[in-house]
Amino acid sequence: METAVDMGKGNFSFLEQVEKRSGEKLNLCYQCLKCTAGCPTASYMDIRPNSIIRLIQMGKKQEVLGSNAIWFCVYCQTCGTRCPNEIHIGVLMDALREMAMEEGVHPKEKNIHLFHEAFINSVKRGGRAHEVTMLMEYILRSRDMMKGSLIPGMKLFFKGKFPLLPSFVKGRDEIKRIFEKCTGDK
Numbered sequence: 001m002e003t004a005v006d007m008g009k010g011n012f013s014f015l016e017q018v019e020k021r022s023g024e025k026l027n028l029c030y031q032c033l034k035c036t037a038g039c040p041t042a043s044y045m046d047i048r049p050n051s052i053i054r055l056i057q058m059g060k061k062q063e064v065l066g067s068n069a070i071w072f073c074v075y076c077q078t079c080g081t082r083c084p085n086e087i088h089i090g091v092l093m094d095a096l097r098e099m100a101m102e103e104g105v106h107p108k109e110k111n112i113h114l115f116h117e118a119f120i121n122s123v124k125r126g127g128r129a130h131e132v133t134m135l136m137e138y139i140l141r142s143r144d145m146m147k148g149s150l151i152p153g154m155k156l157f158f159k160g161k162f163p164l165l166p167s168f169v170k171g172r173d174e175i176k177r178i179f180e181k182c183t184g185d186k
């Protein structure tokens with residue numbers, strides 16, 4: 001069993017670290033399952049959203065940071081609108097992904113973090129995601145040309161659903177500043 005001292009940075013428990021990072025009050029969760037029942041990607045997750053919270057309360061750092069669940073969250077915010085205690089699991093998952101990357105914890109789902117990074121890089125460049133450049137970056141970095149999950153994306157591209165060239169939002173300087181402030185990127 002992990003203890004506050006084992007897992008902590010300083011004397012903070014894993015729960016305290018995650019609450020501080022995400023700003024979410026996880027001890028308010030009473031496992032009503034409304035979040036998981038409405039989550040569009042819960043069936044793909046190895047640990048369901050409500051159980052992620054339970055494991056954090058129990059201090060199960062490795063299980064949580066090493067899960068594929070934190071990478072399958074698409075930040076749709078459905079859980080936050082359904083939760084009677086206003087816990088926003090999308091925000092929580094974002095904090096957990098950052099922690100996993102900082103601590104070098106590899107997800108069980110191979111290369112899934114590269115897809116996440118390709119998405120973030122795309123938003124960083126143009127202020128919004130551009131599917132084609134995202135896909136190209138992912139394929140180049142993962143070298144996973146034949147992955148079955150890419151086939152639907154390719155079909156959509158050939159049907160003209162994804163524009164070949166990216167379009168950029170106005171105010172890219174502001175986007176750049178937000179990233180600089182959040183990540184220290186230059």
Ligand code: SF4
Nearest residue numbers: 029031032033035083
């Ligand atoms: S909806 Fe809220 S209280 Fe209910 S299980 Fe999910 S996070 Fe916990």
Ligand code: SF4
Nearest residue numbers: 039073074077079090
């Ligand atoms: S924000 Fe994430 S965890 Fe919450 S419902 Fe959407 S996909 Fe599921």
